[in-house]
Amino acid sequence: MMANSPYSRITGTGSYLPANRLTNQALADQLAARDVETSDEWIAARTGIRARHFAAPEERTSDLAVHAARRAIEAAGIDPQSIDLIIVATSTPDFVFPSTACIVQNKLGITNGGAALDVQAVCSGFIYALATADSFIRSGLHRNALVIGAEAFSRILDFNDRTTCVLFGDGAGAVVLSGSDEPGILASALHADGSHADILCVPGNVNAGVVAGNAFLRMDGQAVFKLAVNVLGKVALEVLEKAGLSAESVDWLIPHQANIRIMQSTCRKLGLPAEKMVVTVDEHGNTSAASVPLALDVAVRDGRVQPGQLVLVEGVGGGFTWGASLLRM
Structure with a gap:
């Protein structure tokens, strides 16, 4: 066993978006060919989304993950062979098995025999994975x-359902988390309530070589909205209390980028000015487990998030799952 590090700290961030950027109008034009009616105004007014990225047919979730991972490793300035744990949060794995994490390990050329595993908590996945790695x-x-x-949600969207297919995009975000003598992950809180499994799900599975059930995403939008607004405010306050800090001390709020109205509600509940919230949903759509690390990397690279600042990240997703972490950058 290695010597214990009393803390862990983010030492590098990275992200990746597929080349195919699809505006609301371009998506509306494609849907019109299916006799599905929507518009840029309809989507933007309800969600805050203006565009999203879709992976190319030959791109897998592991490919998106590898691009983001390489950028995070470069930013951390470490030898990839020193990475002894890989956790990939995804709901759209390359295969039933092996795990996408094992595939990523191989594509990165990491041969040290370290652990690799996937975490499935849908849009809360990165928060779950970060807390797991910290532990x-x-x-x-x-x-x-x-x-x-990392997610390729475009593969599980029903493009005959305008209430869901306009919401999601593909992408990946990554961080390197390393042992540290200085605290980086100050507090985390993870929760789930399986009694709400049916309000956001892909109710299908592979049975006898074919898909049994429905392999497309299904969502009760009003139920999800109501539950998300309730739990995100509570879990944000929970991690602040665990860390012994107040909302006023938070420099940046990075919520799951699902819907601008949900995000604004959390910001108001914490009493934070809107200028302290990182917003990428307009350009990325909802990228599920990728949304928080994507937004974090954007804010790090454009200079908003600075070393030493306090960042609150949180997510909510199918399961139903939710969680938050308080980070000292």
Whole structure:
């Protein structure tokens, strides 16, 4: 067993978006060919989304993850072979098995035999993965973790359903989390309530070589909205209380980028000015487990998020799952 590090800290961030950027108008034009009516105004007014990116037919979730991972590793300035834990949060894995994390490990050429696993908590996946990696590092089992959120949600969208197909996009975000003598992950809180599984799900599985059930995403939008607004405010306050800090001390709020109205509600509940919230949903859409690390990397690279600042990240997704972490950058 390695020597214990009392804390873990983010040392590098990275992200990747597929080349195919699809505006609301371009998507509306494509849907019109299916006799599905929507418009840029309809989508933007309800969600805040203006565009999203879709993976090319030959791109897999692992490919998106690898691009983001390489950028995070470069930013951290470490040897990839020193990464002894890879966690990929995804609801759209390359295969039933092996895990996407194992595929990413191979594509990155990491041959040290470190652990690799997937986490499935849908849009909360990155928060779950980050808290898991933090626990592993603080236990002394691992020293450097690569934590990735990556999704190809375009593969599970029903393009005859305008209430869902306009919401989601593809992409990946990654962080390198390393053992540290200085606290980086100050507090985390994870929750789930499986009694709400049916309000956001893909109710299908592989049985006898074919899909049994429905392989497309299904969502009760009003139920999801109501639950998300309720739990996100509560879990944000929970992690602040765990860390012994107040909302006023938060420099940046990075919520799951699902819907601008949900995000604004959380910001108001915390009493934070809108200028302290990182927003990428307009350009990325809802990228599920990728949305928080994508937004974090954007804000790090454009200079908004600075070393030493306090960042609150949170997510909510199917399961029903939700969680938050408080980060010292």
